[in-house]
Amino acid sequence: MYPIPLQIVLRQDESITTVFEAEVYNHNSKKVKVLKFGSFLHDDDVALKVADVFYQCMLSKIPVRFLGVTPLLNFANLDKRDFVEIKSGGSIKVKFDVAQHFDLSAGETFTIEMKGYIPYNSHPVEFKVDRRAAEWTRMKYLDRMPKVLHQNCKGGKWDRENKIRQALSECVHLAGQGKKAARTGPAWRMEEAFGSSSQETRQHVISVFSEAERKCMHDSHKVDQICAEYYGECLSKRKIVTSYLHEPTLQVGYCDEFFWLADIPKKCHSYDSPKAWGWHHSRSSTVVRQMIQSSLRETMGANASVHTEHGLARVLALDVDQSLKNADNYELFVSHYNLDCKAVSPPPPRPASSHHEGSLEQSKLAWGPCDHELLRLAGFKHTRVDCGTLEVPLDHTMTTSRETISLQLVRLNATKSPAKAKSILFNPGGPGASGVGETPTTGQEIHE
Structure with missing residues (x-):
């Protein structure tokens, strides 16, 4: 962001x-x-x-x-x-x-x-x-478009048919586990994945996993038909696509990269692998995820936005409504329940920037130069100003809530002796105003 x-x-x-x-x-x-x-x-x-x-x-x-x-x-x-x-x-x-x-x-x-x-x-x-x-x-x-038709899906290098059949069978089991977790699982798992453990949310999640289970059972009877990669959409220059959803038909297509994945979830999603954005795919969890994606498309309309932010940190930051419309959240929920994973720990805080001295170590803020347009609009000329963003809970009294708010912070360097020992943070803005325009005068008043 x-x-x-x-x-x-x-x-x-x-x-x-x-x-x-x-x-x-x-x-x-x-x-x-x-x-x-x-x-x-x-x-x-x-x-x-x-x-x-x-x-x-x-x-x-x-x-x-x-x-x-x-x-x-x-x-x-x-x-x-x-x-x-x-x-x-x-x-x-x-x-x-x-x-x-x-x-x-x-x-x-x-x-x-x-x-x-x-x-x-x-x-x-x-x-x-x-x-x-x-x-x-x-x-x-x-x-x-080049055509990639695997006419013979049996045997060979990938043994596509058997692996898809196995993945669909595991999908049925995994979706059943998802229903069980939503029905009787601990509240914290629901809140971690969806931001709510209300009965209404539980029933919604159960219905989504039920539909995924139905779709997997349906596809398991036509593996010979879906085994072939009909649409040629796996031909990216880089082998990074595991599968895709063909939007007009809502049919899942499986790419070669899919068959390299582990058959079932074997590792909890975590922040220990930044290159993988905290995500560890398997064939069965991928199928569950794609079946849920297909169901969401059916309910959200033909031209539903396909913009989904990837990575564990962003998935966990979605609000309740967004979480229930994001297939990744369901995959996280059922994979972690199946593996009996612990609650996902927050990522390690970013170290404070060393660009300027005097950063607040306690807040782990990464200070940096303010945007030039922001400085111009605020009326800054020769004043040295730093900017930073701090994300905090929207309500500190609600310990289970994941709602946050981003505070835009401005740091004004001292202009006279003695040199300051600490930074003063303030955001004098309110509804309809950022408060940045008041910073030069307010900062001067505080200094004097």
Whole structure:
């Protein structure tokens, strides 16, 4: 997460109305590192969602059906080639054709916009489409896509059919364990994964695992059909995709990387593996997760946002509503119950920045330069100012709540002798104001 969302400026191609260029600006004081594959920055020829498209009907915006896939990555295999860095004050450009992955046959006038969890957002752009040209673009894309048809799924290097059959069987068992944990398991497990242990939440989780169990049983009777990787969406340049959800059919596709995973969960998700973002996949837990993802798509609509923030820290930070709509939370819940894992300990605090002396060691704040635009708006000229963000519980009296609030902190260096021994932190803002504008005068009054 970054203090200032990435700004995206969308520009429509002059000759092809369905082609857009997105220029992504980083207005933060530090460089931003963004995952490429699976995000709006991916450069593989795979049908991933990079924007939201709406059909303009009178005054209403109707979501346009997305025809691509939602991939599940093995984060343990990510390396620096899978990320792109945007320098402070810099920008990068990406280009895409929405006619390749959206059904634009419903009308002529559409709206496109981009937003997501990183966070990033764009302005909406209205555009008109030639239906026949859009359909031709889609057909050319499908013809161009390489076909990966494993006609013989039995035996061989992967023994795909037997491993999928085994994973579906384990999925039925694991989903049953999820129902049991939701029905009679300890409250702290429910609160860890979903932020609530109320009877209503328990019943909802039970119903989700019941549907996953049903889907796994259904697919176990047609393994020979789902064994083949029909859609060719595993062909990323890097072998990091374990499986994917084909959005139009809600069918799960299994990639070669899936068959390298352990058959059942064998390790608790934890903060001991930062390269894997705290996540340890298995074949059976992946199937449960994907079946739940499929169910969520059915209930959330055809164009439900596919922006999901990955990594253990972010999964545990979701509120109750978001947790119940995120398949990763269910996988965490049932895997940890099955392994009898202890409560996930918080990650070790980030060490205080050594960029400036006088950092508060107790708070472990990482002080850094304030954003230049923030300084300009606040009226700072030659004053040396540092900024930092501190996340604290929203209500210290509610020990089981995971709701937090981010405090934006400003540190003003002393200007006269004697040199200060400690920093003074304050946020004089209130509803409708940040309080930053008062910092220079308030700081001077405190000093005097």
